[in-house]
Amino acid sequence: MRPTPAPGAARPPVEAFVRADRVRETAVELVRIDTRNPPGRESAAVPTLSNLLAALGCDTHVFTSRSGRPSVIARYGRTAPGRPTLLINGHVDVVPVVESDWTVPPFEGVVRDGRLIGRGAADMKGGIAAAIEGLRACVDSGVELGADIVFHLVADEETGGDHGTAELVAAGLVRADACIVPEPTELRVAVAERGSWQAEIQVFGTAGHGGDPGRGRSAVADAARITTALHLARFHAHPHPLLGSPTCNVAMVRGGVAANVIAPSCELTIDRRTLPGESARDVHASIVRMIDASCPDVDYRVVPTFFCEASELPLPHPFADFVDACRPGAGPDRAGPNEGFVGLYLGSDARFLRNDLHIPTVVHGPGSIRQAHGADEWVALDDLTAAARTLARAMAGFADFAADGAAADRNQSRQTTGKL
Ligand SMILES: [Zn+2]
Incomplete structure (x- = not known):
């Protein structure tokens, strides 16, 4: 009625x-x-x-x-x-x-x-x-x-x-x-x-016999170090009052060729959530800084795949x-x-x-x-x-x-x- x-x-x-x-x-x-x-x-x-x-x-x-x-x-x-x-x-x-x-x-x-x-x-x-x-x-x-x-x-x-x-x-x-x-x-x-910036991180190693893993350079092991550096990392000194701090989820990992081969390559998929004011360039730079600070000897390349602004x-x-x-x-x-x-x-x-x-x-x-x-x-x-x-x-x-x-x-x- x-x-x-x-x-x-x-x-x-x-x-x-x-x-x-x-x-x-x-x-x-x-x-x-x-x-x-x-x-x-x-x-x-x-x-x-x-x-x-x-x-x-x-x-x-x-x-x-x-x-x-x-x-x-x-x-x-x-x-x-x-x-x-x-x-x-x-x-x-x-x-x-x-x-x-x-x-x-x-x-x-x-x-x-x-x-x-x-x-x-x-x-x-x-x-x-x-x-x-x-x-x-x-x-x-x-x-x-x-x-x-x-x-x-x-x-x-x-x-x-x-x-x-x-x-x-x-x-x-x-x-x-x-x-x-x-x-x-x-x-x-x-x-x-929040916004989202996603990327593939390609990690490069040197193949060798899996029976002697110290002879090569394992891209899987290096990708694990990058994962440790990025996943749940703290990116920002000043959290946003409503959005908190940026986060990074290392969402996917693909690497190696066989059980008896030192992995020559490995790829990570990451999703870095962003705060208002952060550009794709800022976020890319923050990821590179964090990897370089934690794993300076790793050979890698970051390939951005997606960005939507906060x-x-x-x-x-x-x-x-x-x-x-x-x-x-x-x-x-x-x-x-x-x-x-x-x-x-x-x-x-x-x-x-x-x-x-x-x-x-x-x-x-x-x-x-x-x-x-x-x-x-x-x-x-x-x-x-x-x-x-x-x-x-x-x-x-x-x-x-x-x-x-x-x-x-x-x-x-x-x-x-x-x-x-
Ligand atoms: Zn909706």
Whole structure:
């Protein structure tokens, strides 16, 4: 039932129009669409997402990447000059499944014991469903938004984002005053995330008879020394307040030719997690420094294979405070203004918006990253509803927030220029 204000009564808050049954149904509907990436089956979700958003009054269209991968773009509002825009960026793709590990079919949208179980329930079809329900609540409430709400429901986040958000950015299609990415954060507000730099380290030895290992130079033994130097190494004197220190995982090792031969070569695969501000060049140099300091006589070559930058919205930031204040339970009973802010140990498309476009971006959504990518992935139905309420409040309050910010900026510039 839709709350109906009595004549003369105050209008119910926008979050009162969020309906738990609807957000659940939307999430179930989305989980039932198999959008696994790889191979990248996002097109299967395009009709459903486009219809859901068009039914709310959005102008929708599909952006197709050069490689043919679709992202749904939807705008609620009228794009008038000076009208602020709040962007919701969510990825439609999900990671593959090992079906034998699941106790329920991963694409059936099973609801049980207060949870939705299925691939993408937490990462991140639950978050997309919550955002759509947030807009639905705004529409149902009849509130005049005063801001445009834009959805970018993108392809390819799980394999790097090049065919989704990155291509939208490169095409100049991302224009917003602020952005919320409803990835799973256990309903907290995430303002920073680590990046990743990966490389192969080729280690060179000298082959010889395995019966006399001291006569040659074992690349396996040298690779073991490099492994000891890098794995769990401490890279940074000043840990990031939300992200801690950089880490290095020596993830794979391949080497040697036969039991009776001194190994002439060995290869390591490493994954060095990075902090905001670290470039690929910085990280490469830190790895070389660490190897040279610990094993100066080893013959090796580092071949970088992958880099995605870390990113953050530096605190304090008014948009982080605004989203934090939109969360259920926000108010004087809360422990403190920054109580909810967290960092993520993995990357999201937020980095493109923060680093490339300097759009204030927070990650906030239902479910936990602990459930993401595993078997029997789930999200609590209560979390879906709570996230939808927060997002409804953020959408409804964004115009006032942006106007306050603009006023504060005007005051600031008056003060700094001495004009009153
Ligand atoms: Zn995700």
